[in-house]
Amino acid sequence: MDLVEHFATPLPVRVICGLLGVPVGDQDLFRTWSEAFISSTSFSPEKIQEYIGNLYAYISGLIAQRRVTPSDDLLTAIVQAHDDREEITEQEMVELAAGLLAAGHETTVLQISNFMYVLMRHQAEREKMTGDPSLIPSAVEELLRFVPLFASxxxxxxxxxxxxxxxxxxxxxxxxxxSLTSANRDPSVFTDPDRLDVTRAANPHFGFGHGAHHCIGARLARMELQVSLETLLTRLPNLRLAVGDDQELWKEGLILRGMKSMPVTW
Known part of the structure; x- marks a missing residue:
């Protein structure tokens, strides 16, 4: 199977759609548009503006629906923050919802496959996690430190x-x-920083930023990553890459790094 298409993508998309109240059936639309947010050279400047405009228009349509028919979802709460309490502006409402939709799945999709790719190349650490699933939470923190998400x-x-x-x-x-990637390999903070150690205890990494810029979805991302790794490692302990040369599998022209496809077997 293709781990990106059949596992890493559907899980975060369905979760963020369920929280926001966005139809999962529209994922082919907003997945393409949301990639414009992380494009460096994959799209032209004109196409980036077009796709972001399309996403904003799509979100505006959903907001209009929630004003008529409120629901038990995050999008309705965002609308109420504007309409009922005037806590945010109309533009902030659209951009917040669009940002949550785009960032709420794109980064986690990439890191699920990135993490598994690294674990396939660090068999000893992977076997520790397979033998002791209680290591999954600390392993996720270590992988967040060790595996760079940003390509620049x-x-x-x-x-x-x-x-x-x-x-x-x-x-x-x-x-x-x-450079958050460099900070996560700081030898003054991390012992043997270039070594993956899923049992590492103290792990003050910058995988989710820091301070005012700390990722609003950090807890959700941690949960999705932990569930993903535990599921794959326990149900498919022999999962391995199905190709020898993976050079053509990586996305290009984005500020984030990840695989466009990941053929695996077991």
């Missing part, structure tokens, strides 16, 4: 005042490009 360092941040970082003076207005 994404966007520059600009200093609002002079600040000294690591002995370097960053002046107000200077651009800084932080």
């Amino acid at each position: 360092s994404t966007f520059a941040r600009y200093a609002t005042e002079d600040v000294r970082v690591g002995g370097t003076l960053v002046r107000a207005g200077d651009p800084v490009v932080p």
